[in-house]
Amino acid sequence: MRWMALEVMKTPRSAQTPKKLDDAARAAWLAYVAGKTQDEIARLLGVSRQSAQRLVSQAMQAGLVKVRIDHPISTCLDLSARLQDRFGLALCEVVPALSSEAEAGQAVAHRLADLIEDRLSAEAPVTLGIGTGRTLRAAVEHLPRIDCPQHRIVSLTGNVAPDGSTSYYNVLFTLGEKVTAQTFPLPVPVIASTQSERDALLGQSTLAPALRLAHGAQFRIMGIGTMDSAAPILRDGFVDDATLTRVRGKGAVGEIFGFPFDGEGALIDDEVTGRVCSVALTTESAVERIAAAHGRSKVPALRAAIAGRLISGLITDENTAASLLGP
Amino acid sequence: MRWMALEVMKTPRSAQTPKKLDDAARAAWLAYVAGKTQDEIARLLGVSRQSAQRLVSQAMQAGLVKVRIDHPISTCLDLSARLQDRFGLALCEVVPALSSEAEAGQAVAHRLADLIEDRLSAEAPVTLGIGTGRTLRAAVEHLPRIDCPQHRIVSLTGNVAPDGSTSYYNVLFTLGEKVTAQTFPLPVPVIASTQSERDALLGQSTLAPALRLAHGAQFRIMGIGTMDSAAPILRDGFVDDATLTRVRGKGAVGEIFGFPFDGEGALIDDEVTGRVCSVALTTESAVERIAAAHGRSKVPALRAAIAGRLISGLITDENTAASLLGP
DNA sequence: TCTGCTCTCGGGCATTTACTCACTTTCCGC
């Protein structure tokens, strides 16, 4: 329960009183649906103009206001259709291009949040498996609070950083808390130091339920890691430079959950592969495997993951989509 | 085809070139989803700030931008739950109160448009039956252009005004054109001058397909008419003052499709009832019968329609909902 | 080719919104 306490500490007052949020929602409704100015809203609600402004901005902050553009921007639609067609993706979403990669990341994260929300809005219980990554982290930030206790969220990779910190937990628990779903962490490192350590770690009986759930997750959200000098598994200290260079020498162009794969999306035959403490990758089409990734550096890894059917769905931006289709 | 020509004449250039709408959608996306200022949008799109502003506003105008507030305003939710519970309504939506009845009307119409859009977004072909009324007319204005040629839209009441004008057609055809669905008008008056005229009119073999469709419509949108001095059937000239006074004397508190009913929602036994050229009212729960209405004057008619199960769903505003629940 | 017409563009300005800052209130723990 330590992490819960942490969560609570991190957001001491953000759990607004319902009455306030109610007013915020009403103000936002008046502003966006009824098209009132903040002055009019203030008068209607009997507060000052500034307070009305505050209410509207709180509603935005709280993610109460959802905007969707009801028109497929043709180039995006076209790119997405071509990606689906060329690579046999079951799902492909392309968001419009933006000036910077960081912004594109936000946009992709936003779209991913929408997708998660959609999948979790199902009545029937869903087991959602999640990996790691910035995009997923950002997506969870954008997710509104929804109530769906019927679902379960399970980590598909280890949640412990090499320094023993549990920062990786946050995404899982924040997500779980936001949607009031049960969460199942995997309190092991992403990559163990030896294969026998890996076997011992995953053999712990307390992990059995989480692992069982993870294997059965119908909906997986996965991050795509590069294998260049900015490789997340290197940066996070799960592998050292020598190991990275070695697997790259064997053709590794990317990794998912820590598993390195080559340009065809086939797992690299290396000792490090045997040390990965994650749930095995699957190519079963019954499992929805969504990757959200963007940026030029991700292109080779994405190409490979798609080629190897390691992912069944992709959310990306216009530029990355164009690169994927390009030569 | 006369009305089509009329339609085209009425909107000479509003059928924007797709490219323009595409830019508009992109601008709107940047503005609302990415949260860019119009200055930034202008720079990204390589146009002037004013043009960017124009694009965004065009996107709004075209109904491309959909905003939804993802938080049930508790009083509205509460009212709707109580209405559903007390009166056994299958569906009940309550929009927040506004200062004027006209604005409330807009809000209700907006919500009705959302509902129509939702129902028409189904893959399976739907037969949508529509009545008349300001609210429906306003809702159609708010409806975005969507492509669902699998659906059919049929008029449940006559479409000809007593002066022979066909203004009533507009709602049907505008709706049909917006969603690219087939439309089936009922080119007869709402109320014939004699019962035998009614029988002759409805007996026309050319009307048989439309009438058949109308009877089978799974989803009906109906207006609720009052029987006071502002009664639409009086204003539109379908009945004279004497007739109105007479049926009111027999207990009529409202009408749907021209059929007058009493406080219990039972049809009034009067010769005028036999002259109504509309599709019979039904209380079958398999048929979704949505009324969108608001305003103090509508309350008695609404109460009666609900009591008689003439409608299965209601969209209204906070004030009207409170009145319905009140003493 | 010219003329008249509409459409679009960009400048300027009024309105509206977002944000900062100083102040008040409220809610804690002591």
Next chain:
DNA sequence: GCGGAAAGTGAGTAAATGCCCGAGAGCAGA
């Protein structure tokens, strides 16, 4: 009850937005 911190409040101001207008481009018909 008291001190302190955090949240809320209202004024003022900078930024952003919406809108009107005149100018110029594109186009149909004479």
